[in-house]
Amino acid sequence: MQDALSQRVQGWTPFFVVVDSLAVTLSFWVASIISQVLPPEAVFPTLVPSSKEGVLLGLGLCGLLLHSMIWLREGYIYKLISGRSVGICASQVLFMAVGLFVYLGLWRDYMVSRKLLLVNLMLLGPALWFGKMTFMAVLKALGTRIQPRLRILAVCDETSEKSTKQWFSNKKMLGIHLCDVLSMEHGGHHDTFINKHLTDAVGRDRPNLLIWRLPTDAPRTERIRQIAESHGAHLAVDMQPIVGDKAYLHMSDYAQMKLISLHNHPLVSPTHRLLKRLVDVMISLPVVLFVLPVLSAGVWLVHRRYSPGPLFFKQNRSGADGHGFQIYKFRTMTVNHGKEAVQARANDSRVFKGGALMRKLSIDEMPQFLNVLKGDMSVVGPRPHMTEHDALFALECSEYALRHNVKPGVTGLAQVRGHRGPVDDAQEIKDRVTSDIEYCQNWSFGLDLQIIARTFLHVFSFHAKSC
Incomplete structure (x- = not known):
């Protein structure tokens, strides 16, 4: 249930959606007239678009409503009042444009005028912005009444x-x-x-x-x-x-209990856990079957040339709920250096020639998809640390244990934000833990896909702290 203030503020959202719908309709009607008088097939315009072209209007309105339900929801009015109307209009136009082009691509509807489509997309943004500003001006004039x-x-x-x-x-x-x-x-x-x-x-x-x-x-x-x-x-x-x-605060009513939750944990849901596990298997299985064998052969050749020894490096790490597991990595350091618990740093003498490049490109992390397939890890999640470091990091950050609520990941939100490599100070620990907890409490399928996409860009940026 919403309080009186939320009811008043959010209750205006449907009115703005109606105004947006009128703006989309008006822009389509004007675009229809303009497209008819433009060369080379300039004709005397008809005021009523054909039913074939009216499909574009219907798709645009459906896209607008879907955008409002998914992206705007409760924050629509707050964004408008804070002066973010241009950003809202741009995202609405982009959302509708994608929907229109998907429709044209799937149905190959060549009967729809491309001039009408182009002119309509050009007018959508200004029409949406003008409608919002006009309605807000009316509200400012009448709001006190x-x-x-x-x-x-x-x-x-x-x-x-x-x-x-x-x-x-x-x-x-x-x-x-x-x-x-x-x-x-x-x-x-x-x-x-x-x-x-x-x-x-x-x-x-x-x-x-x-x-x-x-x-x-x-x-x-x-x-x-x-x-x-x-x-x-x-x-x-x-x-x-x-x-x-607290970033999250939610009240739940259970019979005689009224619980105020200070944390969200979406991966407690069996449905969410199953969805995440299916994604993990769908990604890790092809990597293990087709990519890892090729990489293993290449890394084995590098080892033969610069540092003969085991192909894989195995180490105990902390997993979900603090349970330990053995992580797999391609070996990038010399054998029997005796300093496994010491973090690698730039120009580390333990890293053999060729190993540094593997670390820069995160090739050494690829065997962790074996851990994903086994169920010890997930593709996306907080990075697993050594058990010795867990104890040290927990002393610096009281919320550290919360990151163990989910499986550790091959990549994570902290990593795509640039928090990777050796930990130099308490602030670096706090930054990583803050991102990890944010991920645990805001998990979604879309967030996982976003982190995976950003990981590819981040890997090839040769991040300075990758050692």
């Missing part, structure tokens, strides 16, 4: 007063009116503040919604709720002063 207005009274500490007022400053056009912001002095007594200042302000301003942005407990929250409801106001409690800056 929208009834019933959502009247809000916010309570916060002195440090948050300015940011609270600033957030509401551009919401008037949505029919949102900030009655007042009550700020409590640092070290002030909550009960005295509630009984005197809050009660007076609620009775004076008669808000629809009271937003409490101070730390609270169950008895105090109940007292605030009673005051708000006795004056016909709903209560919304800001959890940030209680739980801190």
